[in-house]
Amino acid sequence: MSFIDTMAPEQASGEVQAMYRRQQAHFGYLPNYARVFCHRPEVMASWAALLGTIRRHVDPRRFELVTLAAARALGNSYCALAHGQALAGLVGTPQLQAILEGRDTLDAAEREMMALATKVADDAAGVTQADIDRLRAHGLADDEIFDIVAVAAARAFFTKVLDGLGAQADVAYREMAPELREALTVGRPIAAGDERREMPSAEA
DSSP states (O other): OOSSOOOOGGGOOHHHHHHHHHHHHHHSSOOHHHHHGGGOHHHHHHHHHHHHHHHTTSOHHHHHHHHHHHHHHHTOHHHHHHHHHHHHHHHOHHHHHHHHTTOSOSOHHHHHHHHHHHHHHHHGGGOOHHHHHHHHHTTOOHHHHHHHHHHHHHHHHHHHHHHHTTOOOOGGGGGSOHHHHHHHOOSSOOOSSOOOOOOOOTTO
């Protein structure tokens, strides 16, 4: 599940227990990525605050398109699976499949957004004025362009923490349609064992 030892839910207390409970409440199980943050729950809290601040300004569809592009460029299965699934909830599975296959289902501005996100994730120093000007030509203001870059750059932090510690995507993602699961598994494999243990009750 990861390269480092993590705290079991029944052993958690204080900030770690609170963080575990929030994650459990959101997903219905304790995700593997939350476990690696057990050593520094304040970092998870800071990440959540940063992400919330960034995405507050971004339309949900745009956020998921840009995040998916960045996650795929970074070779992180966990985020590609999670945000591919989220995008499917917004646009439908057939359109997600088309996006993953490179079929022309997006508008020109969305294609340029994803291209910029990919470039920021893969080679930020290679971004040029022309890359920015193409988005401006499609009507994006500079604050919107900032948001796209911030979404992609923030994803680099999170994916590198997860991959650097060997965190694998939750076994729940094995329940995705096989063709989507395979297309979104762009790095580490999905966890093989079922780690979806519930948190002990508050009274325990």
